[in-house]
Amino acid sequence: MKKNAGNEKTTILIVEDDPGLSELIAITLRGHGWDTAEAFSGEEALAMSRERRPRLILLDYSLPDMSGADFIAAAERTNIALPPFIVATGRGDERIAVDMMKRGARDYIVKDTQFLNVLTIAVERVLEQLDVERKLEETRQLLREHDEALLASREELRALADRLLVVPEQERTRIAREIHDQVAQDLIRLKLDLVWLNGQLAKSAPPAVVLKERVAEMIALTDGAINCVQKIATELRPAVLDSLGLCAAVEWQCREFQERYGIVCRAKIPQKDPTVDRDRATALFRILQESLNNIRRHAAATLVEVCLRSDGDGLSLTVTDNGKGFSSATLKDPLSIGLIGMRERAALLGGVADIRSEKGRGTTVEVRLPQKIKAPTGEAPS
Numbered sequence: 001m002k003k004n005a006g007n008e009k010t011t012i013l014i015v016e017d018d019p020g021l022s023e024l025i026a027i028t029l030r031g032h033g034w035d036t037a038e039a040f041s042g043e044e045a046l047a048m049s050r051e052r053r054p055r056l057i058l059l060d061y062s063l064p065d066m067s068g069a070d071f072i073a074a075a076e077r078t079n080i081a082l083p084p085f086i087v088a089t090g091r092g093d094e095r096i097a098v099d100m101m102k103r104g105a106r107d108y109i110v111k112d113t114q115f116l117n118v119l120t121i122a123v124e125r126v127l128e129q130l131d132v133e134r135k136l137e138e139t140r141q142l143l144r145e146h147d148e149a150l151l152a153s154r155e156e157l158r159a160l161a162d163r164l165l166v167v168p169e170q171e172r173t174r175i176a177r178e179i180h181d182q183v184a185q186d187l188i189r190l191k192l193d194l195v196w197l198n199g200q201l202a203k204s205a206p207p208a209v210v211l212k213e214r215v216a217e218m219i220a221l222t223d224g225a226i227n228c229v230q231k232i233a234t235e236l237r238p239a240v241l242d243s244l245g246l247c248a249a250v251e252w253q254c255r256e257f258q259e260r261y262g263i264v265c266r267a268k269i270p271q272k273d274p275t276v277d278r279d280r281a282t283a284l285f286r287i288l289q290e291s292l293n294n295i296r297r298h299a300a301a302t303l304v305e306v307c308l309r310s311d312g313d314g315l316s317l318t319v320t321d322n323g324k325g326f327s328s329a330t331l332k333d334p335l336s337i338g339l340i341g342m343r344e345r346a347a348l349l350g351g352v353a354d355i356r357s358e359k360g361r362g363t364t365v366e367v368r369l370p371q372k373i374k375a376p377t378g379e380a381p382s
Ligand SMILES: Nc1ncnc2c1ncn2[C@@H]1O[C@H](COP(=O)(O)OP(=O)(O)OP(=O)(O)O)[C@@H](O)[C@H]1O
Pocket: 180, 181, 185, 188, 294, 295, 297, 298, 299, 300, 321, 323, 324, 325, 326, 330, 335, 336, 337, 338, 339, 340, 363
């Protein structure tokens, strides 16, 4: 606590006209690890405040050329930004001390027999206070930046949502990917920062309570935005799925993936198109897309095998890559939104998504959806 965040030594400017006392104060403060500078008059102190930019001033009220009050007035007049200061007054000068506190002094010390002891305690306390204030200011700045980022994301979302009303069907898939890859990523990064900030604030002094509430609000807001993004992405139905059916869509997706990214992608699909309702087809297709996206972005794989099966029990889709895999910690990470999304999609339809991975041994995503129990009115198969 005796040093600045920048690891520079904290300089305290001692303004005291008695050279003997000034030296004693300097020795005491240096003994506590602080750096000192000394000024013996008000004028000298003003010049040193400007040149040396001390972190704190210890100001004797009665200087030969001016009083403490005059010193502050002179600084204001000459546009010198004074650092925080502590005033030292003579015994019985409490009224002066109170007046100086009103003028911005952080503390006052009476020059009595306990002077040197009280002095170091006061300096320590004020420096700690300054440290907390600095951290709070940094946090406020971060919050301001996050506010702006959040606003920008919402603007982006609104612009995309507007476009959705008029874009042709085949554009939807591309936009869905854009939303997922860009907007959702930004929001998730933002949320990570906010969660970090929340953790930092939990460790700080009482003034941070208001900020903590603010961060909690921002996290809720970000969650809302993430939900919104995911909803938009879900609502965007890939045109290829509608026009060609699930089997053809899977084959098309694999072919496109292989052509675009140069990663061999083999598709094994049933001879006969299975009867798949709209929700299941969408879920399987989305999981395939998310798996391929992950492979493209994270796996460094050279081969992907996609297998779609249909039997009496239901439908299954397996996506296997020979890439670098990942640890089980990632699987449990609440921030693995993509992986969580796959499991949730399957669970919503009464199925399961089993994700298996091992570092250096590739990854397998296996989704099983049960056969739909047809309602009496029956949904038309795609
Ligand atoms: N096939 C894969 N091969 C290697 N690592 C993977 C694979 N799939 C996922 N991962 C790892 O698991 C993490 C979590 O995946 P997840 O899909 O949840 O998030 P993401 O892809 O990083 O971001 P998002 O999907 O939300 O855009 C990834 O960051 C990556 O480290």
